[in-house]
Amino acid sequence: MLNALLDAWAARLEPLMSQFAQLPGAMVERGPAHPTAPDKRRQQKVESLICEYPFLAKDQGYIAFLWLYSGAYAVSCHDDVSVQIFGPIEGFDTDPVDREEFFCFASSEFWLQGEMEDRCVVGFFFPVSQNVQWGVYRGIYPKGTQTATRSWYCTDFIRLLPRLIESRGQLID
Numbered sequence: 001m002l003n004a005l006l007d008a009w010a011a012r013l014e015p016l017m018s019q020f021a022q023l024p025g026a027m028v029e030r031g032p033a034h035p036t037a038p039d040k041r042r043q044q045k046v047e048s049l050i051c052e053y054p055f056l057a058k059d060q061g062y063i064a065f066l067w068l069y070s071g072a073y074a075v076s077c078h079d080d081v082s083v084q085i086f087g088p089i090e091g092f093d094t095d096p097v098d099r100e101e102f103f104c105f106a107s108s109e110f111w112l113q114g115e116m117e118d119r120c121v122v123g124f125f126f127p128v129s130q131n132v133q134w135g136v137y138r139g140i141y142p143k144g145t146q147t148a149t150r151s152w153y154c155t156d157f158i159r160l161l162p163r164l165i166e167s168r169g170q171l172i173d
Contacts, residue, residue, distance in 0.1 A: 006033050009064030012158060017069060019165050024076035029087065031070035042070050045088035053096075053103060058134055059126060061158035062105065074169075082109040083169035085161075101128040102137060102150065106160070108169025122169065124160060125150065136160045 014035060021028045032043035046066050050056055056063060071087030085106045086096065096104050102125035109121050121141040127134065138153035154160050 005060060006064055006067055009061060009158075010035055010068060013061070013064060013068055013161075016158075016161050016165065017072065020072055020074065020161075023074035023083065023165065023168060024081050026074035027072065029069050029071040031066060031068045031087070033067040035068065039070070042088060046070060049088045053128075055128060055130075056103070056126065059156050061156055061161075062126075065157060080110050081168045083164060084108070085164075097128055098125075100150070102126065102139075103128055105157075106164065108164070110168075110170050120170075123150075124153070124164075 017028050020026060030037050030039040030042075032038055032040050032046055049066065050063065056066075065085070066087050069085075069087065071085060073082075073084040075082045075084075083106070086104070098104060104123050104125050106124040107122065123139040123141070125137040125139060127137065133152055135155045136153045136157065136159070137150050139150040141147070141149075154163070
């Protein structure tokens with residue numbers, strides 16, 4: 001069943017991840033089912049993450065991303081880009097679930113009008129609770145705060161990904 005899922009999603013994810021790889025400072029990781037160079041050492045981490053957070057199965061695109069890529073980021077201060085899609089790669093040791101019971105799976109950071117003091121952080125989340133509408137939630141952290149203004153953004157990871165790439169993470173409008 002997993003292979004069928006991955007085959008179906010790989011055709012949709014591969015072109016998007018190729019676009020992501022073109023962002024300045026981009027690094028696309030290799031998951032245990034990567035299409036050309038699988039990293040089998042990550043299999044247990046992917047399985048553990050999915051087992052620990054079973055609600056992630058509601059978004060098959062994100063599950064496929066974890067198996068195929070296990071994470072990606074683009075960071076370039078010169079180009080004002082900082083986008084991260086989290087996965088079970090080295091350094092993913094903090095609890096991704098926040099106090100409001102949302103699982104953070106991606107974030108971006110950029111500077112409004114190029115000014116350091118006008119830094120904007122945007123997080124992307126899945127709800128943990130079944131009492132909240134499923135989908136991707138966007139949290140915008142006003143400068144100098146640790147609390148996001150969070151709202152429903154789109155239905156799933158595969159709809160977020162092209163927007164994240166095209167905007168270079170600057171999804172605040």
